[in-house]
Amino acid sequence: MTTQQLTAQIKKKNSFLCIGLDVDLTKIPPHLLTQEDPIFAFNKAIIDATHHLCVAYKPNTAFYEAYGLKGWKSLEKTIQYLNTNHPEIFTIADAKRGDIGNTSRMYAKAFLEDLGFDSVTVAPYMGKDSVEPFLEFKDKHTILLALTSNEGAFDFQTKAVDGRELYKQVLETSKSWKNSENLMYVVGATKAAYFADIRKIIPNSFLLVPGVGAQGGDLKEVCKYGMNAAVGLLVNSSRGIIYASNDENFAEAAAEKAKELQQEMAVILNN
Numbered sequence: 705m706t707t708q709q710l711t712a713q714i715k716k717k718n719s720f721l722c723i724g725l726d727v728d729l730t731k732i733p734p735h736l737l738t739q740e741d742p743i744f745a746f747n748k749a750i751i752d753a754t755h756h757l758c759v760a761y762k763p764n765t766a767f768y769e770a771y772g773l774k775g776w777k778s779l780e781k782t783i784q785y786l787n788t789n790h791p792e793i794f795t796i797a798d799a800k801r802g803d804i805g806n807t808s809r810m811y812a813k814a815f816l817e818d819l820g821f822d823s824v825t826v827a828p829y830m831g832k833d834s835v836e837p838f839l840e841f842k843d844k845h846t847i848l849l850a851l852t853s854n855e856g857a858f859d860f861q862t863k864a865v866d867g868r869e870l871y872k873q874v875l876e877t878s879k880s881w882k883n884s885e886n887l888m889y890v891v892g893a894t895k896a897a898y899f900a901d902i903r904k905i906i907p908n909s910f911l912l913v914p915g916v917g918a919q920g921g922d923l924k925e926v927c928k929y930g931m932n933a934a935v936g937l938l939v940n941s942s943r944g945i946i947y948a949s950n951d952e953n954f955a956e957a958a959a960e961k962a963k964e965l966q967q968e969m970a971v972i973l974n975n
């Protein structure tokens with residue numbers, strides 16, 4: 705998918721919501737546990753109830769890898785379901801990969817080619833040759849961790865190296881990499897104060913913004929400093945949406961939560 709197609713979908717749906725499919729079997733409604741594939745059954749119900757409210761889904765692969773072969777199968781079925789039924793929706797494999805070049809090439813093949821995701825999250829710290837293999841795929845996107853939502857972001861990312869914060873160096877340096885037009889960046893919603901500085905370095909790139917909902921980030925603040933002329937934001941909420949209820953009505957409850965965020969977004973987009 706191109707960023708133009710993503711932006712068109714944002715305008716059409718009045719939404720830049722990304723729903724995180726972080727499925728934990730201890731949190732899903734107990735009645736699903738008797739199904740042959742409870743993770744996929746849960747995801748399918750969530751997708752069926754929310755696809756008109758969001759423009760992206762982001763399964764975090766940890767929640768699938770934790771269940772071994774069965775979990776990976778559920779991930780495969782989820783991306784196939786999305787690509788078959790909602791090809792206009794942007795998909796993110798939140799895998800946070802990155803390794804020496806030939807290994808990154810295999811990660812890129814796994815997520816962007818074999819599974820068929822539109823994008824994958826990648827850690828930048830092994831540098832250019834660890835990221836460029838992901839950038840080779842046409843109309844696929846590499847979402848580089850810039851300034852993450854967690855407390856630990858202050859351990860390294862905001863520390864100055866050669867007089868400039870490390871996250872700024874990641875933004876600046878990565879712009880010169882081959883096919884860098886395929887880059888997007890992760891910036892946590894909990895770091896709203898940093899968005900203005902970030903936009904000075906990468907005015908046009910899409911930002912994946914996790915951390916609203918369960919982690920307490922503020923949507924309005926994020927938009928005030930992070931939005932660009934083409935919107936340029938995908939705001940993610942996982943637990944705050946998918947675990948709104950663990951009764952039989954869980955999918956409708958998730959849709960209600962997604963709608964609350966979408967309506968806030970619509971107001972912001974139309975102001």
Ligand SMILES: O=C(O)c1cc(=O)[nH]c(=O)n1[C@@H]1O[C@H](COP(=O)(O)O)[C@@H](O)[C@H]1O
Nearest residue numbers: 764825852853890892914918919941942943
């Ligand atoms: O790459 C991410 O998506 C990510 C980066 C980051 O800085 N912080 C962050 O929370 N995430 C992911 O975004 C999701 C947030 O989930 P909730 O806090 O439940 O909305 C999880 O899948 C996290 O792994």
